[in-house]
Amino acid sequence: xxxxxxxxxxxxxxxxxxxxxxxxxxxxxxxxxxxxxxxxxxxxxxxxxxxxxxxxxxxxxxxxxxxxxxxxxxxxxxxxxxxxxxxxxxxxxxxxxxxxxxxxxxxxxxxxxxxxxxxxxxxxxxxxxxxxxxxxxxxxxxxxxxxxxxxxxxxxxxxxxxxxxxxxxxxxxxxxxxxxxxxxxxxxxxxxxxxxxxxxxxxxxxxxxxxxxxxxxxxxxxxxxxx
Amino acid sequence: xxxxxxxxxxxxxxxxxxxxxxxxxxxxxxxxxxxxxxxxxxxxxxxxxxxxxxxxxxxxxxxxxxxxxxxxxxxxxxxxxxxxxxxxxxxxxxxxxxxxxxxxxxxxxxxxxxxxxxxxxxxxxxxxxxxxxxxxxxxxxxxxxxxxxxxxxxxxxxxxxxxxxxxxxxxxxxxxxxxxxxxxxxxxxxxxxxxxxxxxxxxxxxxxxxxxxxxxxxxxxxxxxxx
DNA sequence: GCAAGGATTATTGTATCCAATCTGACCGAG
DNA sequence: CTCGGTCAGATTGGATACAATAATCCTTGC
Numbered sequence: 239x240x241x242x243x244x245x246x247x248x249x250x251x252x253x254x255x256x257x258x259x260x261x262x263x264x265x266x267x268x269x270x271x272x273x274x275x276x277x278x279x280x281x282x283x284x285x286x287x288x289x290x291x292x293x294x295x296x297x298x299x300x301x302x303x304x305x306x307x308x309x310x311x312x313x314x315x316x317x318x319x320x321x322x323x324x325x326x327x328x329x330x331x332x333x334x335x336x337x338x339x340x341x342x343x344x345x346x347x348x349x350x351x352x353x354x355x356x357x358x359x360x361x362x363x364x365x366x367x368x369x370x371x372x373x374x375x376x377x378x379x380x381x382x383x384x385x386x387x388x389x390x391x392x393x394x395x396x397x398x399x400x401x402x403x404x405x406x407x408x409x410x411x412x413x414x415x416x417x418x419x420x421x422x423x424x425x426x427x428x429x430x431x432x433x434x435x436x437x438x439x440x441x442x443x444x445x446x447x448x449x450x451x452x453x454x455x456x457x458x459x460x461x462x463x464x465x
Numbered sequence: 466x467x468x469x470x471x472x473x474x475x476x477x478x479x480x481x482x483x484x485x486x487x488x489x490x491x492x493x494x495x496x497x498x499x500x501x502x503x504x505x506x507x508x509x510x511x512x513x514x515x516x517x518x519x520x521x522x523x524x525x526x527x528x529x530x531x532x533x534x535x536x537x538x539x540x541x542x543x544x545x546x547x548x549x550x551x552x553x554x555x556x557x558x559x560x561x562x563x564x565x566x567x568x569x570x571x572x573x574x575x576x577x578x579x580x581x582x583x584x585x586x587x588x589x590x591x592x593x594x595x596x597x598x599x600x601x602x603x604x605x606x607x608x609x610x611x612x613x614x615x616x617x618x619x620x621x622x623x624x625x626x627x628x629x630x631x632x633x634x635x636x637x638x639x640x641x642x643x644x645x646x647x648x649x650x651x652x653x654x655x656x657x658x659x660x661x662x663x664x665x666x667x668x669x670x671x672x673x674x675x676x677x678x679x680x681x682x683x684x685x686x687x688x689x690x691x692x
Numbered sequence: 693g694c695a696a697g698g699a700t701t702a703t704t705g706t707a708t709c710c711a712a713t714c715t716g717a718c719c720g721a722g
Numbered sequence: 723c724t725c726g727g728t729c730a731g732a733t734t735g736g737a738t739a740c741a742a743t744a745a746t747c748c749t750t751g752c
Contacts, residue, residue, distance in 0.1 A: 258542065258735070258736090259735075259736065259737095260530075260735080260736090283702090283703070283704095284703080284704075285702090285703075285704095293736080293737085294736060294737045294738075295704090295737085295738095296523070296735085296736060296737070296738095297735080297736070297737095299527065299704090299705090300526065300527055300530045303487075303527050303530055303531050304530055304531065304533075304534045306531075307531045307534045307535055308534055309622065315485065315704095315705095315743095316703085316704060316705075316742080316743050316744065317703090317704080317743090317744065317745090318703070318704065318744095328622065331620045331621075331622055331623060332622070334569060334620075334623070335566065335569070335622070335623055335626070338565040338566060338568070338569045339562065339565060339566070341565070342561060342562070342565045393558045393561075394558075395536070395555065395558055395559070395562070396558060396561070396562055399562070485705070485706095486705075486706065487705080487706090510732090510733070510734095511733080511734075512732095512733075512734095520706080520707090521706060521707045521708075522707085522708095522734090523705085523706060523707070523708095524705080524706065524707095526734090526735090542713095542734090542735090543712080543713050543714065543733085543734060543735075544713085544714065544715095544733090544734080545714095545733070545734065
């Protein structure tokens with residue numbers, strides 16, 4: 239009754255063994271989108287993904303539906319799913335939403351973060367400073383800084399939503415940074431200022447600081463791919 | 466073995482004929498949740514829904530997955546899906562998120578709404594005033610007032626997200642209003658004040674007004690069902 | 693040579709089937 | 723009487739099979 243002698247087929251694609259097939263598909267597709275290997279507008283064929291992962295189409299469909307309701311893909315009835323392509327206005331919209339939400343999150347962070355948390359944030363800041371040469375490192379370090387702060391926000395949904403928005407904008411940020419890396423230069427001072435505002439402990443200051451910080455991004459300079 | 470000559474089964478449940486099976490399932494389950502007929506914590510069995518609608522389990526599964534990623538349900542691996550049950554903190558979190566997002570939306574509404582829009586809002590306000598006797602009417606009229614304003618916000622995602630949050634909190638609001646309808650009394654003045662602040666045309670005033678309005682809700686008095 | 697229309701193919705949507713897992717009841721030992 | 727284990731039923735996860743729809747290409751008439 240055991241898995242049989244050779245569980246090859248189902249094991250082969252097991253890049254993530256314990257995961258369910260649907261979770262595999264979700265992680266795989268989202269990873270491809272975030273990395274930019276599936277650019278906006280790409281038609282995603284369920285069967286292809288299924289074969290690539292060695293699973294059937296069904297879990298892939300569910301993953302696509304979930305990605306769709308999270309805004310990463312768009313399903314057109316009977317015509318398949320395409321990777322959502324964001325224009326300038328839409329990216330701007332995402333940043334505005336993230337600005338107010340992450341501002342809200344900083345209200346509670348300002349009052350709940352402790353000395354150790356502030357220390358972690360400082361460390362993340364240093365990592366960010368050293369990562370200014372490489373796009374991947376930079377994005378990782380940048381996310382880490384924000385995640386350290388969000389770790390002190392006791393609102394799971396709010397944090398989840400913020401991170402979702404950040405992921406949705408990531409491909410465009412990545413593309414832009416690859417072309418002109420000037421955006422990576424001034425960030426350390428920028429982020430240190432935010433950190434100081436949070437350190438003040440004043441919710442209003444912390445909120446306004448983070449909100450302004452996120453809105454300061456020049457979205458116009460983003461979006462090299464004008465869908 | 467086929468469904469037989471008479472396609473009755475699939476036709477019978479066709480409350481929404483043109484819809485795909487998955488859309489039917491989605492609308493059906495969400496409707497049941499919003500109406501409170503599927504209270505938080507209810508275990509939803511895919512097979513039951515499928516039978517009730519005369520479709521198979523697969524589209525139901527997809528609908529559940531989508532509802533799950535939208536926060537209405539929670540899927541536990543191999544153990545099925547339950548209707549998400551929100552506690553006091555979580556409802557409060559939702560209202561805070563909606564407050565900042567709808568505040569943001571009002572910034573653009575303040576500058577883009579026209580005379581006709583203001584008139585529509587006034588009408589909605591009167592409807593709201595007359596609907597204070599019945600919970601269903603009240604909720605409908607209340608949603609309409611906010612929707613009129615959001616109709617002038619040129620940010621589709623923002624509007625979608627706000628409405629999603631409102632729907633997520635609706636069952637609890639409905640439950641509460643059924644018990645104590647005092648919350649329905651003062652709303653007309655409340656909403657008129659918001660409308661006046663929007664009429665001012667000042668984004669800052671409009672944002673602060675709406676944000677304060679939504680936060681003014683006494684979430685503590687909400688949540689009769691302490692999961 | 694080109695456009696319109698129809699056949700063919702590719703892809704999606706749905707249903708059915710099988711395996712894996714969980715739930716709960718029953719039963720026996722301590 | 724309680725605790726633990728086994729077994730049957732229910733339910734989910736996944737795969738295959740079939741139907742429906744859209745996309746493509748090829749023919750055919752002009």
